[in-house]
Amino acid sequence: MTIDPQRASPQDTYRLLTSCVVPRPIALVSTVSIDGIRNVAPFSFFNAVSAEPPIICFCPSPRQPPKDTLVNVRKTREFVVNIVSEAMAEAMNASSAPFPPDVDEFEMAGFTPVPSEAVTPPRVGESPVSLECRLHLIVEVSDRPFGGTLVLGEVVRFHVQDRVLRNGRIDADLLGAIARMGGIDYSRTRDRFSMRRPGA
Ligand SMILES: Cc1cc2nc3c(=O)[nH]c(=O)nc-3n(C[C@H](O)[C@H](O)[C@H](O)COP(=O)(O)O)c2cc1C
Secondary structure, X not given: OOOOHHHOOHHHHHHXXXXXXXXXXXXXXXXXXXXXXXXXXXXXXXXXXXXXXXXXXXXXXXXOOOOHHHHHHHHHOEEEEEEOEHHHHHHHHHOOOOOOOOOOHHHHHOOOEEOOOOOOOOEEOOOOEEXXXXXXXXXXXXXXXXXXXXXXXXXXXXXXXXXXXXXXXXXXXXXXXXXXXOOOOEEOOOOXXXXXXXXX
16 A cells, blocks of 8 residues: 555544654653643654654644643743653553643543652652753644644753663563554554674
8 A cells, every 4th residue: 555645634634644753652641731731642743853862752733722731831831741650550541632722621620730850840759750841942843633733852851760760771571661553553562672783
């Protein structure tokens, strides 16, 4: 099968992309509004971009009114990316509901806000790893309904819970991160294999 996206509907193209770019890691992004309302929402268009300096990205899609996360990041230039473990799956999913901007989404989802060190938004206490970020750059990629805005953030603090460390390093089994597949499917990160790079 060969598909020309110019001839496919945006919805079919979205389905195609999200079922072949898998598994996608999940950034549970915490922010605060300029009125101090706490917000938390998951984004699976998420990845690492650079390690020097450490830069990560995530991509909110357009919505009217715009998603609270993007509004808050634009105004405050700060956010925290919290890694999602399996134990957090239900609450993470609950936090994706379209709550109005004046609702504290930590409370709605049942997450524990823990003060951050270098930024105002709290991190999620249940998360095994949290990355405090300052906004690096926003790239308006497409404002069409299935478009997206690329948000790049510099990590200014890493918080790693001791319980996921083995010999001083993050252990994938202890981390237990989950990832997004196509449709309503998720994956675990337990089924792995190792392979050395040539010349390494
Ligand atoms: C696992 C998961 C991944 C998601 N990934 C994205 C994403 O990458 N981009 C996006 O715009 N919305 C994504 N969503 C939907 C948002 O979380 C949802 O629109 C949310 O209401 C946004 O919240 P906010 O208005 O508080 O920012 C995802 C939802 C789930 C459950």
